[in-house]
Amino acid sequence: MSEWALSELLRPELGELTSYAPHAGEFAVRLDANEAPDLLAPDVRAALAEALGRIAFHRYPDARATLLREALAARTGVTPDEILVGTGSDEIISLLLTAVARPRARGGPAQVLTSTPTFVMYRLSALVRGLRVIEVPLDDGWDLPVASFERAIELGSPNLVFIASPNNPTGNLMSRDRLERIIQAAAGALVIVDEAYVDYAPRTQQDLLGKYPNVALLRTLSKVGFAALRIGWLMGPASLVRELDKVRLPYNLPTASQIAAALVLGSHGSELDRIARSVCSERERVASALGGVPRLGVSQSDANFLWIGTERPAGDVFADLAARGVLVRSFHQRGGRLAHRLRITIGTATENDALIAALSEVA
């Protein structure tokens, strides 16, 4: 009998993947993960603590997340049955890639189309499910290249198209007319417009929902001050929500997260707006300060981070910042045009001052 070998049982794709590991270590200033800074008002914190103190800890969570979906519906203007909630939008991405993944008519796995650079979970989550991923490079302005997308759609007939707008890591909203042309070209596919950073953008793309049957949006509380709760949601046709709901685990959302999120979105909704406004005004201040630093290029941002071009290799600037206690995100390992790019999250005014001082020294 041959020896037992785990590798003989695993999906072959796992051999090429490593687990997602945020940068470890202690840093005085952490601006690497696009979280909002700690701006939570003491009275809101107290209200959350009080509500969490009343949880029935011996019971399973509400499997349908009724109160939370009602709070989301009230805030966004869609109906509760057009909303699916997940443990972060990451979970919803995995549900989409599990459900909307009928193998191709001629055999072979479903195809997933996205851009590059963009949020890495679309690709990772598709690969671990054995799906085929096509990545179209964004153009020189980090916007959507329509002709390349049209060609990829024609050749690949993807089931799913993921477009983050504002995009991570580039920070920009995609041009509206280009986005619509791609949605039209992908009429046979489901197009997911990921609005993780919509709270920091000058406009939403929610009107696409009424206009195109093949569009759904993703949103999250993670980037606007509540990453600890792991609350993300999809807004889209009720028929899609019903199918995804068959794949969702029944008790995916812990009671604590449901209660806290419903409270934040409901009676404390203005807290989210206040956090977003404060981050946006810091963003403009940091962008203009860094814009005056030689050897740096600062692109316009519609999100809570800046996409910075460096003259020196980004890996070197990253290491010099880390040595000064400031952690940012570098993409230098990806090479090419990312070898001179850093992504820097907007923090508190004090954290931002530390960043500006350090980066002015090492740029």
Ligand SMILES: *Cc1c(COP(=O)(O)O)cnc(C)c1O
């Ligand atoms: C951070 C991020 C997410 C993940 O959000 P969670 O709700 O925390 O899972 C989704 N999409 C984009 C584009 C992001 O940058």
